[in-house]
Amino acid sequence: MLKNKAYDVIKTFSPAELKSFELFIGSPYYNSNKAVIKLFELIRKHIQKASGKPLFEEELFKRVYPAKKYNYGIMKNLLSELFGLCEKFLAVHPIEGDLTVDFEESIRRLRSYNRHSLDKLFHSEYKKLDDKMEYSVLSTDYYRNKFRLIETLYKHYTTKSKYTGANDTIYPMSIYSTCDIISTLKQNIAGMEYLENQLNNTPEINIAEAFYRHFNFENFLKEIKGLQAEHFDYINLQVRLMKLYRDRDDIENYNELKEIILGNIGNYSNSEKWFLTSALFGFTLNKYIRASSTELLNELSLLRKTQLAHVKFNTEGLAPLQSGVFRNMIEVFVIMGDIEFAESVIRDHLNDIEESKRKSSYSYSMALIEESKGNHEKVLSLIRDAEFSDYQAKFSVKMVALFAFYNLGYIEEGLSAIDSMKHFIKDTEEFIEPVKINLSERVHTLEKLFKIKANPEKYTVEDITRLENTAATFLVTRKEWFLGKTTELKKLLRT
Numbered sequence: 001m002l003k004n005k006a007y008d009v010i011k012t013f014s015p016a017e018l019k020s021f022e023l024f025i026g027s028p029y030y031n032s033n034k035a036v037i038k039l040f041e042l043i044r045k046h047i048q049k050a051s052g053k054p055l056f057e058e059e060l061f062k063r064v065y066p067a068k069k070y071n072y073g074i075m076k077n078l079l080s081e082l083f084g085l086c087e088k089f090l091a092v093h094p095i096e097g098d099l100t101v102d103f104e105e106s107i108r109r110l111r112s113y114n115r116h117s118l119d120k121l122f123h124s125e126y127k128k129l130d131d132k133m134e135y136s137v138l139s140t141d142y143y144r145n146k147f148r149l150i151e152t153l154y155k156h157y158t159t160k161s162k163y164t165g166a167n168d169t170i171y172p173m174s175i176y177s178t179c180d181i182i183s184t185l186k187q188n189i190a191g192m193e194y195l196e197n198q199l200n201n202t203p204e205i206n207i208a209e210a211f212y213r214h215f216n217f218e219n220f221l222k223e224i225k226g227l228q229a230e231h232f233d234y235i236n237l238q239v240r241l242m243k244l245y246r247d248r249d250d251i252e253n254y255n256e257l258k259e260i261i262l263g264n265i266g267n268y269s270n271s272e273k274w275f276l277t278s279a280l281f282g283f284t285l286n287k288y289i290r291a292s293s294t295e296l297l298n299e300l301s302l303l304r305k306t307q308l309a310h311v312k313f314n315t316e317g318l319a320p321l322q323s324g325v326f327r328n329m330i331e332v333f334v335i336m337g338d339i340e341f342a343e344s345v346i347r348d349h350l351n352d353i354e355e356s357k358r359k360s361s362y363s364y365s366m367a368l369i370e371e372s373k374g375n376h377e378k379v380l381s382l383i384r385d386a387e388f389s390d391y392q393a394k395f396s397v398k399m400v401a402l403f404a405f406y407n408l409g410y411i412e413e414g415l416s417a418i419d420s421m422k423h424f425i426k427d428t429e430e431f432i433e434p435v436k437i438n439l440s441e442r443v444h445t446l447e448k449l450f451k452i453k454a455n456p457e458k459y460t461v462e463d464i465t466r467l468e469n470t471a472a473t474f475l476v477t478r479k480e481w482f483l484g485k486t487t488e489l490k491k492l493l494r495t
Helices: 005-010 015-025 034-049 057-064 072-092 101-115 119-132 140-159 163-197 207-214 217-223 229-246 251-263 270-290 294-310 323-335 339-352 355-372 376-383 391-408 411-427 433-454 461-494
Strands: none
Touching (some): 005 072, 015 034, 057 072, 101 119, 101 140, 163 207, 163 229, 229 251, 229 270, 270 294, 294 323, 294 339, 323 339, 323 355, 323 391, 339 355, 355 391, 376 391, 391 411, 391 461, 411 433
């Protein structure tokens, strides 16, 4: 049976790529061996038939060389040559949607024009490429490519011994490269923040963090205050984003960054609007989880409404709206009591979610709305249709069911569901240990509430007070509900 790298590569090609590869290996510039072309045709036909039957080297050899006896060495070399062509094809063939292809080709042309002293073509190509480059406040490629472009001009001048011209390129090169460094550092800081807080992986040496902590960014910004506004604003934004990721209590930086982002929201691209406002949202959500307040909840609501007003999903550089984000939006507005707005989000943005997640997202969201209206039987009916593949979503659905059981007075059913939840959390490998601990504490809080409700005679008011003091943070989005239920239990025990 054929086990070969060339076969492994070719079977991943799309129909368009297969056609392009056919033209590629048929070009004498890349290949003059007709046996390789024949071998590819046989492999392609086998793949397109999708019969499931294995392909054997001996069979291929016989069809490529009908008059020859099978020779392992010849076949090995032929397959090796085909794989070599696969590698070259992948290196030169543009990936669909790859926006860097044109830039890289232009850079290569500029270098060739310079080497061949084709000055007019060089300057024409340079201007064309410079005019095409689009400014981005998030892309690490923009300033990096600006540096690479002007570097070709610098080398062009020095090759011609035009040092006056070279002098005019050196200063902009320093600006572009510095902006690139700052932007790359911001990207690394953001990546490390995700690694530590989402994946619970803290490296022994965090080189990006060390650089950030030992570089005086505020003094740096003061020193460059007179820089051209476009470049200064770019650097200032990157620095503020870094501080947002690393200094979780710096409200002054948050407010300054918020003013920058929301004040310029119309100037950003669609994807920039989303990622910048999401950075603000993440900062606020982190504070809300640690200490919930109406003020922070209002801020979360404001940011979500800003996103809904300005961001277009599944277009202009953005993927479909993530179902988890959609659920969070509804949760925020329901907690705020803004039910009509929550319903408008479901109506206007449900189709922004990938199709396979829409039914479940709708069921979960409507369950939250029905719960807010006191229709707890409807809640249980709706969540039966909420089927999610990700485990965080499954946990959220199960939690909504627990609240419905408690609100309906289904104590035994609730305790049974809690027992099932414990096993779910314990057995789910996708949850890292700190997340398991946090989720377990939430379930434990509800379990205690159910048990007190089931047998109030076994508990005292002090027991409930301790539960309030130790567990309120684990049900942060349900804090008001939770405290309302503990107040009811205290009254029950006093009567």
